[in-house]
Amino acid sequence: MRVFGLSLLLFTFAALPLISQVRLTLQEAEALALKNHPQVLAEQNVIGAQTQRITEARSAYYPLVNADVTATLSGQGERIGAGYLSASRLINRVGLGFTLNQLVTDFGRTSNLVAQQRLLTNAAQQDYQATQYDVLATVNRAYFGTLRAQSLIKVAQETLAARQEVVNQVTALAQNQLRSQLDVSFATVNLAQAQLLLIQSQNELKASYADMTRALGQEQPATYDLVEQPLPPSPAENVEQLVMQAIQNRPELASLRLNQQAASRFELAEKDLSKPNVNIIGVTGYMPYVDQLTLPRVIPNEYAGGGINLQIPVFNGHLFSARREEAHYRALEADQRLRDRAEQVERDVRTAWTTSMTAYQNLDVTAQLLREATLAMSLAQGRYDNGLSTIVDLTLAQTNLTGAEIQNLSAKYDYQMQYANLQYTVGTLR
DSSP states (O other): OOHHHHHHHHHHHHHHHOSSSSSEEEHHHHHHHOOOOHHHHHHHHHHHHHHHHHHHHHHGGGGGEEEEEEOOOOTTBBBBOOOSSSOOOOOOEEEEEEEEEEEEOOOHHHHHHHHHHHHHHHHHHHHHHHHHHHHHHHHHHHHHHHHHHHHHHHHHHHHHHHHHHHHHHHHHHHHHHSOHHHHHHHHHHHHHHHHHHHHHHHHHHHHHHHHHHHHHTTTTOOOEEOOOOOOOOOOOSHHHHHHHHHHHHOOHHHHHHHHHHHHHHHHHHHHHSOOOEEEEEEEHHHHHHGGGGGGSSSSSSSEEEEEEEEOOOOOOOTTHHHHHHHHHHHHHHHHHHHHHHHHHHHHHHHHHHHHHHHHHHHHHHHHHHHHHHHHHHHHHHHHHTSSSSSSHOOOOOOOHHHHHHHHOOOHHHHHHOOOOOOOHHHHHOO
16 A cells, blocks of 8 residues: 555655746736737737828828829721710820829818827727736736645645544554454545646646646747736725726726717718818829821920819718718717726726735635644544544545645635736736
8 A cells, every 4th residue: 555655655756747946026927928919919019000101191181292104096087976074186296294182271181180190099008008917917817826726736735644543543554453444434535636736737737837838828838937916005995096096097988989979070080071071183204205287386395284173972872971970870889888898997996906905815715724733633643643633634635634724724825816807907017
């Protein structure tokens, strides 16, 4: 039995994954995630793309210049017989020139479109900040989850060693007719439970490593030697103050506010569709060849001209009115989405605060539970050694001690995770 238990213990130790010797603090993990995570990098590209839309909208302020090269060939004396209203005469010619079209005013539409794109760019920057917050929250959960799994491995190993010692002790007593075989069976069952705990702990640790790899944005699987973090202070007593901070700090709320403002500016831009547009048009160029024989008078090779065009919308099948109404409803939608998210943030803060307060209170309770379970285990071991109690009392004390150790370490890491989640919901997680 002793050889079997020692062999199994060595086997389970050998089955543990090798942990990297590189130590990683929480701050280093957060920095690594912000640098490598694909969600963060994707949002950076979104900002870059959105910034270009400002230039796109602002381009209407600048003149539009096109270069043209035209060559025509027609039969002698031929005319255009159908089509648009224009000069019907066809002439042979080759010419090149430039056409300029400059917007004078559209009575505010372009300025509203530019303002809309600026607001959307600022909203994209807030979305980038929100994505960073999400990544940091994920890193914190994975970090403390991994620390818990690593600590649980240590508890399982210590439990296995302690119960193996009891099995060895009881087996020796049974061989000397000082204990019954029933005692050996109870101790062996308790040892098997410790072995199952170690196997489950190993599986949880491997899953935690996978979560950590994903949270850091790493492509290759890895193991981590994480540094323990000090317990954070108790949560703030005034939850209403936390709610106010969250409304002010949360980047997704700032993004929704900017989107709402952008929707309002776009609504104004769509209203401006019904206003006139004023443009200046100019042309200039040179025709190196003109068939003068087909013309009643000589045409000069150089040409230049200009004009001003006032375009007044009259009727287009209710297109502009429909676009105006659509923009109005989009602005109302943005208002309600902002309201909905603000209410959700308030709910999240209150829930996170309640959960973190409960986790904080659990620290003292589980610590007291561990102290009592340790004392009970010591007393049970002494009574059993002196023949004053049965193996049932001893195995029950061992089970209670293991449960208390697991609850105590779980309470520690659970509070660290819940406190980080509270900081996330308030918008102060860094």
